[in-house]
Amino acid sequence: MTAGSSGAVSAFTGGGIALVHKExxxxxxxxxxxxxxxxxxxxxxxxxxxxPSVVASVQLLMAPATLQATVISTKQIVIQCLDxxxxxxxxxxxxxxxxxxxxxxxxxGPFDA
Amino acid sequence: xxxxxxxxxxxxxxxDSATIYGxxxxxxxxxxxxxxxxxxxxxxxxxPPVAATFTGQVAxxxxxxxxxxxxxxxxxxxxxxxxxxxxxxxxxxxxWNVANPGNTVSLTSGSGSQILDNAAEIDLADGSDxxxxxxxxxxxxxxxxxxxxxxxxxxxxxxxxxNLQILQTNTSVQAAVRARLPISLEAKGFxxxxxxIESGAEVLLRIVxxxxxxxxxxx
Numbered sequence: 001m002t003a004g005s006s007g008a009v010s011a012f013t014g015g016g017i018a019l020v021h022k023e024x025x026x027x028x029x030x031x032x033x034x035x036x037x038x039x040x041x042x043x044x045x046x047x048x049x050x051x052p053s054v055v056a057s058v059q060l061l062m063a064p065a066t067l068q069a070t071v072i073s074t075k076q077i078v079i080q081c082l083d084x085x086x087x088x089x090x091x092x093x094x095x096x097x098x099x100x101x102x103x104x105x106x107x108x109g110p111f112d113a
Numbered sequence: 114x115x116x117x118x119x120x121x122x123x124x125x126x127x128x129d130s131a132t133i134y135g136x137x138x139x140x141x142x143x144x145x146x147x148x149x150x151x152x153x154x155x156x157x158x159x160x161p162p163v164a165a166t167f168t169g170q171v172a173x174x175x176x177x178x179x180x181x182x183x184x185x186x187x188x189x190x191x192x193x194x195x196x197x198x199x200x201x202x203x204x205x206x207x208x209w210n211v212a213n214p215g216n217t218v219s220l221t222s223g224s225g226s227q228i229l230d231n232a233a234e235i236d237l238a239d240g241s242d243x244x245x246x247x248x249x250x251x252x253x254x255x256x257x258x259x260x261x262x263x264x265x266x267x268x269x270x271x272x273x274x275x276n277l278q279i280l281q282t283n284t285s286v287q288a289a290v291r292a293r294l295p296i297s298l299e300a301k302g303f304x305x306x307x308x309x310i311e312s313g314a315e316v317l318l319r320i321v322x323x324x325x326x327x328x329x330x331x332x
Binding site: 015016034035040041042043044056057059060061062063064065067080082083084085086087088102104110111112113 | 118119134135138147149150151152263265266267268269270271272273275276302303313314315317318319
């Protein structure tokens with residue numbers, strides 16, 4: 001995802017990504033996937049920019065207790081960019097947020113809680 | 114489910130690599146409430162919080178009691194029940210808990226009907242916050258090389274944790290995965306200091322290992 005002015009989504013790419021939507025909160029994005037999977041396994045977000053970004057971390061901003069059910073039913077996750085003080089922050093215009101999301105398609109989960 | 118756009122193959126230079134997807138749910142003061150994940154034997158907070166306690170009796174009482182802070186941690190050491198010569202121990206506990214809803218105490222053994230003398234005081238002690246966000250992860254099998262540990266905090270509100278770091282030298286952590294010893298992972302705040310992960314948060318883990326003893330060819 002490439003950020004525009006005030007963190008707006010100016011472009012996004014990626015197989016399986018249907019939409020990246022900027023929420024009203026600074027640095028908060030809802031990612032909608034094209035397909036429904038049976039379990040979210042991993043999410044990672046990293047900034048790409050020629051100079052250091054104000055974004056220190058990217059958090060999965062969802063309720064853990066309902067995470068899996070929500071992801072399955074909505075095909076969405078919500079991520080939050082945080083600065084070095086832990087506050088919500090928009091990525092700089094032109095910065096790229098790369099994210100990797102791993103799902104499981106199988107409904108067999110012998111190690112699930 | 115059919116996924117016509119998915120491609121089947123994924124390539125890697127490494128041989129015999131495996132990815133473990135696990136997670137753990139955090140309880141009070143960073144303690145591990147539960148964990149899951151094929152290939153993970155255990156995840157524990159290295160130095161878990163300890164609840165403050167009192168065992169014994171004070172003036173006016175005739176038998177020993179044990180009181181325990183409901184929430185483990187240093188805060189429990191401030192719990193003090195002071196007798197007035199008329200209130201029972203149970204009444205003093207209730208009064209304390211109403212006045213201190215975030216730092217409550219329970220009678221875990223003994224009689225609450227005893228009346229403490231005026232000014233007789235029960236002080237809880239030996240509570241400890243333990244280590245801040247330092248976790249030991251033990252894998253179910255030994256591996257020849259650890260290649261990646263990635264973690265992601267999941268919380269409905271903004272977490273105070275910036276990231277989780279392997280708190281070992283590379284030599285130490287590689288020896289650990291070969292011998293099935295703990296991998297130490299520390300949660301760090303945005304100031305770079307160790308940080309307790311919020312109660313109720315979940316941490317998603319992705320651990321990549323290699324079974325082969327041979328390194329991938331360079332270049």
